[in-house]
Amino acid sequence: MHHTAIKYFILAFVLSLIIVLFNLFSATGKIYGFWHGVKILFWLTVGPGVGMLIGAFIRQWLMPDAIYTREGAIGIFKAKIFWAVGPQSIGWLLGALAVSEQLY
Template identity: 40%
Template structure:
């Protein structure tokens, strides 16, 4: 449960920054409640996606890295540290966007 709360806090902070940039940009064409819906739904979906990516990482994490050099080892280390969580969060962001467009009818998020 504490891991999910960690991803919830990280997701909230990222979505809050995206929301603030969107609210104060010059071409913001959606209203207050749409931004609140994005903040709530985005936080929930991205944190669930990142948490599921973390669970996937725990299941498939390799015991050893076989590399051909220092840079290859660096890339593999970075990927297996944050890769599955990032991919899960991105899928959560896409699901949030689809939810806002198809269920809530906010066509401005296209």
């Protein structure tokens, strides 16, 4: 497995662990035991991890070689921020939505 894929799955695991621990120790009451928490941790790692990986491949495929804006330095800054994290973030969200049925 390529180191980029490992990086995205580790990031997805850390984010899902934060979500599970927050729900476990807050008053939401949405996690019903240890195995339910493990199940949520698994699905929130796999789905968003695959989504971020697909987003990274789409980013490499679609990212422009040059960025031209009418907003000057601010426009270039916003475009660079988007191309740095935008496709992966969209992939995380779509991956979470794809496995949302498994989170109950």
